[in-house]
Amino acid sequence: MTIASPTTKGRIGPEVLGLLGFLLLVLVAFGAFAPRFLTGANFGSIAFQLPELGLLTLAMLIPLISGGINLAIIYTANISGLALAWVLNTQGGVDAGMGAFVLGSILAIGVGSLAGLVEGLVIAFTGAHPILVSLAMMIFLRGLGEFLTRGGDISGFPAFLGPIGHGMVAGIPVPLIIFGAAALAWHVLLSHTRHGFSVYMIGSNPEAARYSGLNVRRTLVLVYTLSGLMCAIAGILMLARFNSVRVGHGEALLLVTVLACFLGGVDPFGGFGRVWPVVLALIILQVLSSGLNLMGANQHLSTAIWGLFLIAVMIVRTTVSRWRSSAKRKDL
Amino acid sequence: MARLLRDYPTEAKLLIVLILLFTGLSVASPTFLTLVNLTSLLNNSAVNVIWAVGLLVVLIAGGIDISFAVAASVVQYLSAYVLDAIGGGNWAIGFVLAVALGVALGWVNAALIHWFRIISIVVTIATFNAFFGLLMWLSAGRGIYDLPSWWSRRLLIWEYQTADGSWAELTLAVGVMLACMAATWLLIGYSTVGRQLYAFGDNPEGARRLGIRPGAMWFIAFGWMGAMAGIAGLMQVNVTREVVPNALYGRELDVLAAVVLGGARLGGGRGSVIGCLLGVLLVAVTQNGLNLLGISPYAFKMVVGAIILVAISTSNFEFVHGKPRRVRT
Numbered sequence: 126m127t128i129a130s131p132t133t134k135g136r137i138g139p140e141v142l143g144l145l146g147f148l149l150l151v152l153v154a155f156g157a158f159a160p161r162f163l164t165g166a167n168f169g170s171i172a173f174q175l176p177e178l179g180l181l182t183l184a185m186l187i188p189l190i191s192g193g194i195n196l197a198i199i200y201t202a203n204i205s206g207l208a209l210a211w212v213l214n215t216q217g218g219v220d221a222g223m224g225a226f227v228l229g230s231i232l233a234i235g236v237g238s239l240a241g242l243v244e245g246l247v248i249a250f251t252g253a254h255p256i257l258v259s260l261a262m263m264i265f266l267r268g269l270g271e272f273l274t275r276g277g278d279i280s281g282f283p284a285f286l287g288p289i290g291h292g293m294v295a296g297i298p299v300p301l302i303i304f305g306a307a308a309l310a311w312h313v314l315l316s317h318t319r320h321g322f323s324v325y326m327i328g329s330n331p332e333a334a335r336y337s338g339l340n341v342r343r344t345l346v347l348v349y350t351l352s353g354l355m356c357a358i359a360g361i362l363m364l365a366r367f368n369s370v371r372v373g374h375g376e377a378l379l380l381v382t383v384l385a386c387f388l389g390g391v392d393p394f395g396g397f398g399r400v401w402p403v404v405l406a407l408i409i410l411q412v413l414s415s416g417l418n419l420m421g422a423n424q425h426l427s428t429a430i431w432g433l434f435l436i437a438v439m440i441v442r443t444t445v446s447r448w449r450s451s452a453k454r455k456d457l
Numbered sequence: 458m459a460r461l462l463r464d465y466p467t468e469a470k471l472l473i474v475l476i477l478l479f480t481g482l483s484v485a486s487p488t489f490l491t492l493v494n495l496t497s498l499l500n501n502s503a504v505n506v507i508w509a510v511g512l513l514v515v516l517i518a519g520g521i522d523i524s525f526a527v528a529a530s531v532v533q534y535l536s537a538y539v540l541d542a543i544g545g546g547n548w549a550i551g552f553v554l555a556v557a558l559g560v561a562l563g564w565v566n567a568a569l570i571h572w573f574r575i576i577s578i579v580v581t582i583a584t585f586n587a588f589f590g591l592l593m594w595l596s597a598g599r600g601i602y603d604l605p606s607w608w609s610r611r612l613l614i615w616e617y618q619t620a621d622g623s624w625a626e627l628t629l630a631v632g633v634m635l636a637c638m639a640a641t642w643l644l645i646g647y648s649t650v651g652r653q654l655y656a657f658g659d660n661p662e663g664a665r666r667l668g669i670r671p672g673a674m675w676f677i678a679f680g681w682m683g684a685m686a687g688i689a690g691l692m693q694v695n696v697t698r699e700v701v702p703n704a705l706y707g708r709e710l711d712v713l714a715a716v717v718l719g720g721a722r723l724g725g726g727r728g729s730v731i732g733c734l735l736g737v738l739l740v741a742v743t744q745n746g747l748n749l750l751g752i753s754p755y756a757f758k759m760v761v762g763a764i765i766l767v768a769i770s771t772s773n774f775e776f777v778h779g780k781p782r783r784v785r786t
Contacts, residue, residue: 194578243766253769254723256521256578261769264710265762272755380586383579393576425598429590435583439575 140390144405151409155416162419169298173291175411176304177366178378178385180359182407183311183400184352185382190315191348192328192395193248193255197240198356198382199375200266205237205360206370207270210279218281226286234357240266241353245346270372280369290366300362307358312400314351324348328395377428384435385410387442467720468732475739478746486749492617492625494745502741503630504693508712509719509733510641511685516716517645518678519658519725520570520577524585525682526709528562529690531588533700536691537601545605555687562588563683567675585709592702600701608691609698630692637685642730650677658725714765715740740764 156163181198188195195201212229213221240262247258292299315321323344326334335341364370389406391398413434417427483490508525515522536554540546546554562584569580612629619625645651657664657674665671694700719736721728743764744757 247766247770251770257717257723257769258766260710261714261762261765263762264714265759265766268756268758268760268762272753272759275755380582383582387579393579423594425590425593427590428586429594432583432586432588432590435579436569436575436587439569439579439583440573443573443575 140402141405144389144402144409148405148409148412151412151416155412155419159416159419162416167415167419171408171411171415172298172301173366174415175407176298176300177359177363177375178381178411179304179404179407180307180355180362181375181378182382182385182403183307184355184359186311186386186391186398186400186403187315187324187348188255188259188352189383189386189391189393190328190395190398191324191345192331193345193348194259194383195241195244195349195352196256196259196379197244197263197266198352198359199379200263200270200372201237201240201353201356202360202363203270203370203372203374204240204266205233205357206364207273207279207360207372208236209233209361209364210282210370213282214279219283221283223285226283230361233361234354237353237355237357237360238350239353241349241351241356242346244353245349248349249342249345267372274370274372276372278369278371282364282368286365286368290362290368300366303358303362307355308400308404311355315400320344320347325396328392328397330396377424380428380431380435381410381414384431384438387435388438393439465720465729465732468729468735471719471732471735471739475735475742478739478742482742482746482749486746489746489749492619493623494749496625496627498738498741498745499631500626500628500696502737503628503634504689504696505708505712505715505737505741506634506734507630507637507685507689507692508708509716509737510637510730511682511689512712512716513719513721513728513730513733514641514645514654514681515577515678516721516723517658517725517728518654518674519661520675520678521713521723522563522566522577522581522679522682523709523713524562524566524581524588525686526705526707526712527585527589527592528559528683529686529693530702530705531562531592532558532687533690533694534592534596534601534702537604537694537700540605540608541603545607547607551608551691552688555691556684557687559683559685559687559690560680561683563679563681563686564676567679570679571672571675589703589706596702598702600699600704602699604694604698604700608694610695612695628696630696633688633692637688638730638734641681641685644681645730654678655726658727660726711740711761712737714761718765718768 152163161167181202184198184201185195209226209229209232212232213225216222216225216228244255244258244262247253248255289299289303294302315324323334323339323341326337326339327341327344331341360370363375367374385406386398386403387393388409389398389403391403414427417430422430479490488494508529512522512525532555535558536551539554540551543550566577566580566584569575569584570577613626614629614632616624616626643651645654653664653669654674654677656667657669657671661671664674690705693705697704715736716728716733717723717736718739719728719732719734721732740761743761747757747760748754
């Protein structure tokens, strides 16, 4: 699994075809069993729900490609949302103006990036494991958030935020536009910049990357800072969509972001993974989730299914890569 | 002391911090350094320490596990059902049952890691959600309060009436904790398997070429973790006298943090039983101290998170010029 076959580096690799086939299968299966599934209303709600998960998955993606992980994404998003909520509430709450929103968003992005920056600095300069560093950051941010909000909700935001969470522009939901822009930015960053190249190299082999003259530390700091920044955007969107901020909101999404990345072909050891297959994987997961909802699965059953699904995805990937490598050996 | 500092740098540093914390709190709060408070600290930490020594073995082997706390919940629930079905049982049956169920759940992780070459953080994130989701779904979130009397009866291994009339006591959980610590200490320090676990955690490929079987290592490490998870679950019921499916949710992170504070390292090959105890105690004493000093309980998690962040930042500094390890599991 650590060595991707050359075809996956092609523009449309077999994983994209596989994912499209799987999406079709899911659509047909739910279409047959859940009568309200293949309706415009359902797909509309999918389009509004996807971006929140999507932005968080993008925040998870870059650390994974660099060979690390960021377990603090949900709470970074929460804390960023909290920063925005604080500015809005001090500037008049429901009557807050556009200026307060812009100021608050800048602060939110600053807070998210700062959380990521601290993680990145610790990981890059002490060699501590990303799982631990992001875990500690997660415990800290959750504690900070609970301390500041006393575990409650913060709401009462100006009405003009509604369209950001629920509006449409030219028939496309605004959250989806935000997500599309973010995904495009991530794609350009990863595939067409020096930084993106460094991320892949460090994910493949940090030692070799350093000997090749790449600035491993600077890249790692940037990886986690960008991850924090993307969390902040997700936090702002969550605030606009739910018109409230609660620390712990979206906690269950952490597993789903990891699942989306691995379903989208990201190598768990780092070094391989692209944005578009992950976006496709996100669509599949959101469709699955709405299908499960329509079939009446409760929240805990869904959690269990996500866990089992992650295991299944990893088993299939291992089996396929084994089968491929044994087929290749026969060719030689 | 010099030898201690050289051989166990993290543990020694931790001990110094703990002593400083003890001294500071004894001065700041009159109730801290009382026998009643200290024994209750031990009673409350026992379950976490049992988990911690189990997790230590997994970390030494180069893996990580975050599913053990919910696995313990599953063990509690299944044990309660089985014990009810066989008409009550006793401590011996309870222990055998808890260990067997715990090992079985641990082996699910080991099988996925070994046979399908999935990294352990991904496997245990998945099993964490699968165990918890299935347990909550099948139990509908309902607790079990009608437990066999032997299980829910409070057992003391030591008690002492202090001068002001209040009782200082140690529960059975503390005794079991000591037994688990001793067993783990023997396993990792004084058995061939233990040396193999360290070798495998430090360099899996090198260990494999020396003839150590990776599969055996994973099944032993996760089996041990599972057994400890089951025993901790059994003891936790003895303390709280109820089985609630989501009671242990989230405890895994506290334990993981404590074990890492105690000097174990993700990536394998390092860690000690005494470090686990010190790590758990440091977190518990800090919380206890904040409580006695009248600081808002909402701040606890924040302070603990900050301590861990500082601890891992400083404890890794000696590796700055060494090679940053690429961690596989």
